[in-house]
Amino acid sequence: MSLVASKYARALFDVAVDKDQLDEIFSDFKTATDLFSSEKKFMDLMLTPSLNTGEKKGILMRSLESLSNQYVKNYLMILMDKNRFEDIFDIYEAFRKLCNEHKNLVEARVLTVIPLDETLRIALEENLAKRFNKKVILENEIDKSILGGAVVYVGDQIIDGSIKNQLSQMKKQVNNLRLH
Structure with a gap:
């Protein structure tokens, strides 16, 4: 900026x-x-x-x-x-x-394969509010490429719990095993 x-x-x-x-x-x-x-x-x-x-x-x-x-x-x-x-x-x-x-707010964006239901959205907002000690405004975006799970963006932080990321991590682990 x-x-x-x-x-x-x-x-x-x-x-x-x-x-x-x-x-x-x-x-x-x-x-x-x-x-x-x-x-x-x-x-x-x-x-x-x-x-x-x-x-x-x-x-x-x-x-x-x-x-x-x-x-x-x-x-x-x-x-x-x-x-x-x-x-x-x-x-x-x-x-x-x-x-x-000024209002002690933080904006977050969550990527999911399907829209979050209201109960899950509220629970995620509450968990993020505790973690960041701020009121959270959560926006849900649909992204089928993550395969499942969720990716949360809060400011410059990323919390990646997507299936795509988990598969990528498993692939790295398997490749590292092959090298040893």
Whole structure:
């Protein structure tokens, strides 16, 4: 993550905490970045050098009328004025991390062959919460290539309990036996 993204994210985070609007600002900032992510042509338009900043800001404001938080709208205008709009996704990621730290949350992703049932998902969240001493937000993704079991990603840690990994480990052990 760039220093620019960290600084801009910290500025928005400080305002959100100071104004006691962290959830509202996070929600609106996420809505805006989701729009830019899903509408590539819109993002390309915002980065087009042939449009002047005033025109871009007008288009941006009309497109984001649904946002309720004025701080987010002002923040996006500042990014446009400072020619930092291309950094918005990195800024959002840095902002999201600051929010999670502030709320003592950790995001986890679990890969399984079939969707986790609710009971198992809750049990996994509770076990991860104990292990990391944080509230866990768990996202389940389907990946048939793991064959069975689960692979859990929490931050930069990986907990691999997949059948694919177990078979790979067994193969290494057999190959090591052959060498001796």
